[in-house]
Amino acid sequence: MNTVIEAALGQHYTSLTADGSSTQGGTELVTEHTFRAAMAALPTGVSVITTPDGDGVWGMTVGSLTSLSLRPPLLLVCLHRGSTTLELLAHQGRFAVSVLAEDQHEIANAFARPRTRGTAASSCTTADGLPVVAGAVAWFTCRHQHTYASGDHAIVIGAVEHAEHRPGEPLLRHASRYRRLH
Ligand SMILES: Cc1cc2nc3c(=O)[nH]c(=O)nc-3n(C[C@H](O)[C@H](O)[C@H](O)COP(=O)(O)O)c2cc1C
Known part of the structure; x- marks a missing residue:
């Protein structure tokens, strides 16, 4: 990620892992698959x-x-x-x-x-x-x-x-x- 954008995002910076899940401050967030599936419920x-x-x-x-x-x-x-x-x-x-x-x-x-x-x-x-x-x-x-x-x-x-x-x-x-x- 571009360093200017990283700086702008500050503490909200999120990193992606190989299995598509994300971490924020070391805590695992929702996986890409789960997020996509839940958002698909929104018409x-x-x-x-x-x-x-x-x-x-x-x-x-x-x-x-x-x-x-x-x-x-x-x-x-x-x-x-x-x-x-x-x-x-x-x-x-x-x-x-x-x-x-x-x-x-x-x-x-x-x-x-x-x-x-x-x-x-x-x-x-x-x-x-x-x-x-x-x-x-x-x-x-x-x-x-x-x-x-x-x-x-x-x-x-x-x-x-x-x-x-x-x-x-x-x-x-x-x-x-x-x-x-x-
Ligand atoms: C119904 C539908 C909605 C989509 N909505 C988005 C969207 O909001 N943002 C996005 O980045 N791609 C969206 N996509 C995927 C892009 O249309 C697709 O990746 C496209 O090839 C991107 O073109 P480009 O990367 O050459 O600019 C959508 C695709 C479909 C079929």
């Missing part, structure tokens, strides 16, 4: 973050989209720290978030896999100068405001410049499966 929406990449589109599927502030309007997503998307967002300075509709699970899978990302980019249209997923139930365009590293992920905060929504049901993720509201 989430499924969104795709997109940003221009040369002439094309770079995107990534996230379940961690959260509204952060109303005044000013801010949102956040949590991205793993090895993520190419994380680097690109900060570099490009702007990004879009599309909240997927209930029939868009193939797009969610495609943007979660590097190999199929290129084909999934064809599902995007342009709005407010950024790529957004056509047919999404909502989309936001954002200016990158901050990235805060914590653990093996980083919190990316976007200042929302434009937001749209349309009637329609969202795609959900629960217990490691895609679900519909009805």
Whole structure:
């Protein structure tokens, strides 16, 4: 871990062991498997973050989209720290978030896999100068405001410049499966 980040985390610094469990001050914490399984009980929406990449589109599927502030309007997503998307967002300075509709699970899978990302980019249209997923139930365009590293992920905060929504049901993720509201 980067020493600046280690210093910022101070006493909350957590180290990973080979079996995926964590220690904090020598005390063993919950294993990765148990944590993942328990968090899978929490239903989430499924969104795709997109940003221009040369002439094309770079995107990534996230379940961690959260509204952060109303005044000013801010949102956040949590991205793993090895993520190419994380680097690109900060570099490009702007990004879009599309909240997927209930029939868009193939797009969610495609943007979660590097190999199929290129084909999934064809599902995007342009709005407010950024790529957004056509047919999404909502989309936001954002200016990158901050990235805060914590653990093996980083919190990316976007200042929302434009937001749209349309009637329609969202795609959900629960217990490691895609679900519909009805
Ligand atoms: C439903 C779903 C939700 C996901 N949510 C997140 C998330 O919130 N944060 C994250 O870092 N990865 C998440 N992932 C995994 C990323 O989409 C996947 O690792 C992607 O390939 C990362 O791209 P990158 O590392 O090239 O930037 C999710 C995947 C799926 C299928």
